[in-house]
Each structure stands twice: as C-alpha cells, then as structure tokens.
Amino acid sequence: YTSCSGRPACIATADVSDAIKRAAIKTGKDPRHFGSHSLRTGGATHMYRSGTDALTIQFHGRWMSDAFKTYTRLCKESVATLFASMVSGSRGDSTLH
Template sequence: PRQRLVWGCLLIGYFFLLRRSEFLKIGKSYHFYCLKRRNAFFSDDEGRRTSYKLATSVTVGLEGAKNDQFGRGSWRTMSASGNKTLCPIQGLRHVLQARKLLRQEVNPHLCAGLTVQSVVQVIKSTARRIGVPAAKYSSHSIRIGGATALASAGASKIAIKFIGRWLSDCFEEYPRHAASSSKGLSRLMIR
C-alpha cells in the first residue's frame, strides 16, 4: 500500500505540476497550503465532483502556494490521459485506495504523511536502477518533468503557466483557466 501511495502522489504531483510543499510533508510539518484530501476529487467534464467510475478528470484545490502569500488559492482540473498507468484519475485512485489500506483515511493531507525525503529516496533509487545519475534528480524533478512533457508535446505556454500556477515565465527555463482549458493536457504528457 505504501508504494501505491507514493506512485499515486507522484502522478498527482506530475500532472498538476505541484511544488513539493504543495503535496508533501517537509521534515515534520506541512505548509498551510499542502493539498488536503477534501480538495482532491474525481470530476466530470465540467469539473463537478463525481465517482471514480464516472470520472473524466480529477480536480484539485490548493489553499495557497509559495507565490500566493494571501492564500487566495486555486483550483485546477486535469482530464484522463487515455493511458491506464500514467493518468491523473488513476493517480487519485491509487492514493485513495492506499490511504484506506494504510488506515490514513482521517489524515487531512491527501498524501497522508508522505515526506519529501521518502519521495526523493524513491526517485533516486529508480534513477540508479535505470542507470542515470541519481544526483540529477530530486522532488523538483516531478514538477520540471511535467512542465517539460507538456512543452515537448506542444502545449501552449499559457496552459503550462496556468496548470503550474506560475506568475512569471520562469518555467520556460526547465525544458529547454478553467476545467475546459486543460482538457487533453494529460494526454499530451504521456506521449
């Protein structure tokens, strides 16, 4: 169940271009805006809450961010990718099932106590296993990887900036809206 939690949280972080502080525990604490369970749900084409079986997307709401000191928050929706393994819908499903198996259903944070350190260990271990330099990968690789995948697949700069909640164009250094504006982006990310 723990590996399932890690995998699901990695998928959510990747597809929503989350900063580590937006979905993981840092040290012994969470930032106030760390993604809460109540703010992540399966959704339909209009971004409305629905069941897993009827879901065409996942919607997440952040109560703030590093670049949102006033805590205005933001909501983003990502549609199904069309891939059974790499998909935001499957990511949320993995997280929810793992939370249940780990008896973490009452944990208010979506990723149920998963720390940056434990995620970095998984990332670096995977890098070593496939023969790439582990030192080049960190928790930020999740966000960078998602932005790079979108840019490489031809997603517009505005769409990338919107999903990643960037206020500047700094994301352009990495690779080289509403629910309807993100439709199809998750499909681009797995090509």
C-alpha cells in the same frame, strides 16, 4: 491519500525524492541529478514537447512568472533541427509559445 489504517496521510517531499533517486539508480543514472524537483521539469518539458500552450504550462505548474520556461528541456532531435536551421539560415519558429 489514506494510510493502511484508513487515516488521511501526506507524502513527504523527502520520500518522493528518495523514490526518484532510487529509480535513477535502477536505470543507471546519477541520482545526484534527480529529485522531487525533477517532476516539475519533466512535467513542463512533456507539456511543451506535446504542444501545450505556455499559459497552460504556467497554470498547471503554478508559476507566477515565465520562470517555467527554464524548466523545459529540448530533446536531442529538437536541438539537431534547431542547429540545422541555424546553419542553413532558416528562420523557422523555435521559440517557446
């Protein structure tokens, strides 16, 4: 981005992390659980939940391995559906594609 003086400037990771922690506090969350890395987790999770294919998630997150799968989080509804299918013995597709 450009600064107020019109010069090119960079945003420091610490500034991003601080902004995320302040937002966590404002929403009543524990700021120790949030930081700049939360953006990678949130981005990967959003893409996964919206049906984005695994290769696209991996590409946009610049992951060189399938480590991106550890960044995705299931929502409570997905966990409840998965649990119900486990209890009923259903073999629905619950893998990360």
